[in-house]
Amino acid sequence: MLEEKNDNLPQADGLNPETETNTIVDAINSTNAEDSEATSINESDHIPLANYDELSLDELNTELDTLLKNEKITTIREHVEAIKRSFLHKYTELIDEKRKVFLEENPDAFSTDFQYELPAKSQFDSLYHNYRDQRNGHFKSIQDQLKKNLAERNQIITELKEIVENTENYNTALKDIQQLRERWKNGGPIPKDNYNHVWNNFHFHIERFYDQLHLDREARDMDFKNNLEQKQRIIDRASLLINEPDIRKAFRELQTLHRIWKEEIGPVAKDHREEIWQNFSNITKQLHSKRELLQNEIREREENNLAKKNEVIAAINEIASKEFQSHSDWQNAIKEIEQLRTQFFNMGRVPMEQNEETWANFKNVTRNFNVHKNNFYKDIKKEQQDNLVKKQALIEQVKSLSESTDYDNTTPVMKKIQEEWKHVGHVPRKFSDSLWKEFKQICNSYFDRLHAERNKEIDAEMANFNSKKDYLESLKDFELTGDHKTDLDAIKKHIENWKGLGVVPQTRRHIEGKFNNVLDALFDKLSLSKKEAELVKFNNKIENLMESNDNRRLQNETIFVQRKLEELQSEIFQLENNVQFFSSAKADNPLVKEINKNIDRHKDELNLWKEKLVQLKNINKNDA
Template identity: 80%
Template sequence: MLEEKNDNLPQADGLTTENNTDTIVDAINSTNAEENETSSINENQEIPLLNYDELSLDELNSELNNLIKNEKTTAIREHVENIKRSFLTKYNEFIDEKKEAFLEENPDAFSSDFQYDLPAKNLFDSLYHTYKEQKNAHFKSIQDQLKKNLAERNQIIDELKDLVENTDNFNAALKDIQQLRERWKTAGAIPKDNYNHVWNNFHFHLERFYDQLHLDREARDLDFKNNLEQKQKIVERATELLNETDIRKAFRELQLLHRIWKEEIGPVAKEHREEIWQNFSNVTKQLHEKREALQSKIHEQEESNLVKKNEIISEINQISSKEFTSHNDWQNAIKQIEVLRTAFFSTGRVPAEQNEETWTSFKTATRKFNVSKNNFYKDIKKEQQDNLQKKQDLVNQAKALSESSDFDSVTPAMKKIQEDWKHIGHVPRKFSDSLWKEFKQICNSYFDRLHAERNKEIEAEMQNFNNKKEYLEGLKDFQLTGDHKTDLDAIKIHIENWKNIGAVPQTRRHIEGKFNKILDALFDKLSLSKKEAELVKFHNKIEHLVENNDSRRLHNESVFVQRKIDEIQSEIFQLENNVQFISNAKADNPLVKEINKNIDRHKDELKLWKEKLMQLKNINKNDE
């Protein structure tokens, strides 16, 4: 059947390059024959043909359901097939993506292991099955009716032929002829293969009758005149259609006019037959030329759409060929691809011969992008699973430490766990919030306990500070008795009392300096040896460091003391070595005396530093 996708009209390209009028009319007759077979002209409906490629799977199902429920089966064939093509294309692309993702997540699986049930596909299959059942039932009903109608029309032809060949009174037979013509009009559609032959046969015998109708010329001429007037009106209407802006609509009406001309209007007088037909044929040719121009314009638009779609495919390929290394880059690329996909589906049709190739190129381009995207996120998923395990391990570590009261050793460990958490990347989204909430709750619980404990310590240390301030005020009234031992014991008691008061806040430790100045002044007033005073001061300093748990300064003090011991021992060795090189090194030699004096002074100093070192070692032993 020669038809156009949207209006079931003869294809302009399928007629003749010479615009032969007979060929055009033959094409119209052929179209009318087929439409006559499937439905009457009154069943022909104008149903908009949508761009189904723009619709989603659910929207396609909704449109298909609407057509099946509300439109005649004979009027929706092209719509249904276009919906089917668009649906299956989108569905197959969707399933391909799901299969690729399945095989990536299950590397040991086979393609045959993949199964995916999409409710939209089940609904489509059900709707399409309903349409086919309706179409088949309608087709069978039509075929049965066509055969009955054919038999009826052949019966009419036989009666007409018998009337023409066996009547002696043609004037009397006019009434019979009118009845046959009325029966012909209402006889209904017949198979398209018989359409032209049966019509030509009927009109051949009808014209024979009128040509032999010479006895009652007035009645015959009246009938001829009436037929001529009807055909002239058809020509007039066809001429008006030349001004119709909707060329498709005009050509469909032209088909109807040809059908009425052929099936419903009788012959005209011989002298008018050629002229009236030629007029109608000329208008038909002009409408065809306008339609052919429209088809050319449509073809140009389709060619333009083809260029646009190829450009879109090229852009998708360019994006697919880039290497993206971050989630944000991929998300931006995905958005770009979605924009291009939307543009592709909204661009409109391309020439039919290019449609399959264009769609395949588009599908290949998008699949290439999806494969690269899926590979990236497959690696991301593996990395995120590793990160998940690392963070779960940190949660377990934090949970194991969170109930400890050994804040001094646990707090640095907890802070390190928090720092390690920061340097671990993303985890799968479905675990992210719950895992973070659990980790945060554990850490908050621990540090809340720590802060509560520290607040208690700070309160106690502030009380110690206030007590030490008060003690300092009382120490101003302390007077030495003049007895060395009594005064030294009293000072030591003050040192012990001060130490027993306890530590003060970090920001208040200046009070220790004030106490040490008072001690220095008291030691200066005592007749203590320099060594004894130095050891007492050093002992007080070390006790203060121990009291404040200042292990770093204690360590530095030990290093310093050891270094001083090494330096003094080196000086003593050097001085003793120098004495050996002095000639006549007698004891009364002034130079020798001076060197020995220095050696003795250094040895006294060495004893002092060794006693300091011993105090440090005793402190370390007590700590152990």
């Protein structure tokens, strides 16, 4: 019978169509035999695989514990083994690092003296042993069940053989046969090595029974008809699978349909056997061809992933081969390695036969980079010790300044020390936190006192501002008498009073401008010379800057006056040169007279700015 033929493996070159079809069907039957046993041991529930290489040791333990508590033991083998690989890799790297630190800190010690207990490792061992015990127990129970199912099926065959060889009443025998077929259908999986032999044996005796049913054609034909209808429904369902977009899903269902065809449905009339089996075989061949195309596409993607992963491995190896001389260079290299690692993990699967080799190559180049990195940081250990001494010295400096009340002189020094701290560099890890906390606490204590003092000053300055605001309001009623000396003395007195009200907050300095505007208006009404008025106003401006301790603006004012002098001297020089072009002209020449007038005006202005510079120099001399 064609429907009893076994299958395996894709078509080889030179096979005829019938041989090709049989080979495809054999492959499905063989897979069903393996799945029948393996499904009991490894159920097909799909649990997404996490990127375990990105998890810490504690996170890996949590993931393993969650799987053991929440998932069937038959569904997590791939996950557990992936967790185990990642855990042992990370644990080995950690132990190697700890051993290096131990040997560096204990130069006289041997490698065998190193001892390190990691709670995460003990927890992992316990979880993994729990998994292995559960799986072994489950596997043993499954093997026992497979043997029990095999014994049951052999018993069914024995009973079937007895009916075929000793029956007299075929109507009764047919009912017994149906019961045996139902028992067979529900008999459960058996060892894959026995699958085809047991199935062929069972159907051999079924065929013998139906060959004897010619004595009761009606019963036989009814059963043949029923089987034909069931197999036709299987063919109809299989034909729909050709258009199923998910080829994997379609092929899995095709395997199930083959299992039902073979396991659960009896033979059909001889007239239909060849045709119906050929129809089912043709559909099987079409689906198998689509599956082959998909597998080729998957293989091509995996080959592309392999090429890309090899490129990443080469890139990591190239970086690991470079000689970096500074901490910043190493940090940049570490970032590049992390980016390449992320690319590697996001690239998808590679061909299974090259997976282990690719993973091993990736781990080797990554480990090589880490070895070079660790050697570099071991070499800068002395530099960290020097930095430790420097930071301890800075702490002593801020301690000596922390109680000072000379805030104007101490604060710039404190800020300079803070800036130096930033540029000192790394210290040994075990001192880093304690040093920083001590330094920060001393600085914070000083600046807290400074801010409290500044707040007091701000309150006083706000009081000064309110007083100046009231005083400015009172100046609206001030009027000049017309007597030059009396009015000048009165204005100077107002200036004196204004200065006596003190400094205002930086954000309220606009009130000084309002007062200066009032002074400008008063000086304009006085019969003072322009030079005298300018000098009085300039002196008032300079004194305001001195009272506010605004050294920067005083310095800027000095620079501005000096530049103004240079500009005037240059303009005077240019004008005097221009006069030389008119040496033959008469003195009353309008153009010559205008140039000489400009020269005199510029010289007067020059003298004014010189006196302003003298005032500034006197201020600087007094400060010194």
